Amino acid sequence: DGGITQSPKYLFRKEGQNVTLSCEQNLNHDAMYWYRQDPGQGLRLIYYSQIVNDFQKGDIAEGYSVSREKKESFPLTVTSAQKNPTAFYLCASSRTSGFNEQFFGPGTRLTVL
Amino acid sequence: AQTVTQSQPEMSVQEAETVTLSCTYDTSESDYYLFWYKQPPSRQMILVIRQEAYKQQNATENRFSVNFQKAAKSFSLKISDSQLGDAAMYFCAYRSLGGSQGNLIFGKGTKLSVKP
Numbered sequence: 125d126g127g128i129t130q131s132p133k134y135l136f137r138k139e140g141q142n143v144t145l146s147c148e149q150n151l152n153h154d155a156m157y158w159y160r161q162d163p164g165q166g167l168r169l170i171y172y173s174q175i176v177n178d179f180q181k182g183d184i185a186e187g188y189s190v191s192r193e194k195k196e197s198f199p200l201t202v203t204s205a206q207k208n209p210t211a212f213y214l215c216a217s218s219r220t221s222g223f224n225e226q227f228f229g230p231g232t233r234l235t236v237l
Numbered sequence: 238a239q240t241v242t243q244s245q246p247e248m249s250v251q252e253a254e255t256v257t258l259s260c261t262y263d264t265s266e267s268d269y270y271l272f273w274y275k276q277p278p279s280r281q282m283i284l285v286i287r288q289e290a291y292k293q294q295n296a297t298e299n300r301f302s303v304n305f306q307k308a309a310k311s312f313s314l315k316i317s318d319s320q321l322g323d324a325a326m327y328f329c330a331y332r333s334l335g336g337s338q339g340n341l342i343f344g345k346g347t348k349l350s351v352k353p
Contacts, residue, residue: 157340166241166328166343167282182340214282225272226341228282 127151128229130215135234137202137209145200145232147215156198157216157226160184167214173198174220202234209236239264241331243344250319251352257304258314258347260329270332271305271312272341277325285327288312316349324351 128149137143149156155174159167169182173192187206192198198217202209212233216226240263250256262271273285288296288305295303300320304313316323329344 164246164345166345167341168343169340172340212280216282225284225287227284231280 128215128217128227130213130229130232133230133232135232137234137236139236140204142204143202143209143234145202145213145215145234147198147200147229148196149198149215149217149227149229150196151217151227152195153217153227154195154220155218155224156192157218158182158188158190158198158200159214159216161212161214161231170200170213209234239266239269239331239333239342241329241342241344243329243347245347246345247348247350249350249352250316250323252319252321254319255315255317256319256349258316258327258329258349260312260314260344262310262312262329262331264310264331264333266333268334270334271303272330272332273301273303273312273314274328274330274343275323275325276328276346277322282328286314319351321351321353324349 131146157172158170161167168184170188171190173179179192189201214231215229218224218226242261269290271288275283275285286296286298286301300317302315326346326348328346330341
């Protein structure tokens with residue numbers, strides 16, 4: 125079945141440590157996105173990539189980094205510079221032509237202790 | 238910059254009844270897309286319905302329909318014959334056709350409860 129996978133579902137890290145969240149898709153989509161969701165908030169865009177080896181900052185990129193070395197993969201690193209990293213993180217992908225609806229993964233809940 | 242506002246943090250509906258969730262948006266663009274996403278307790282985001290701004294006809298998907306008022310910049314979601322499985326967070330989202338094409342701008346969501 126085609127879809128988006130994110131792992132792990134729950135992640136715990138100590139303050140000051142970098143952590144990388146995985147996102148893989150087998151939908152053959154060119155574009156991929158990372159969103160952050162906090163209680164009482166909508167989703168806010170962290171980074172997006174419309175093609176391999178290229179990505180752009182979203183609205184809240186500070187303290188995060190990404191890479192896009194393969195079409196299928198778009199890992200997100202939460203660095204120690206991110207002041208409030210505890211949140212729910214959602215990855216999405218879409219085509220870049222036509223209607224290009226975004227499909228979402230199941231998300232990763234990151235808790236920094 | 239575009240913004241999306243959902244003025245109802247929480248709503249409640251009796252099973253089998255109809256409920257309408259509100260969404261307004263602000264944009265200077267003439268062409269764009271609007272979406273409603275559902276996020277159940279599993280937190281998986283699911284696309285419910287979409288609307289192209291250039292289409293005057295309101296989109297419909299089974300029990301879900303929208304009331305799209307372009308001049309008023311309003312995009313409400315109507316759920317008919319509500320079911321227990323409709324209980325979820327509902328997010329309204331806007332997508333531009335130019336510039337950062339593909340990026341979604343979300344409202345803060347409306348939590349819908351369905352009473353048996």
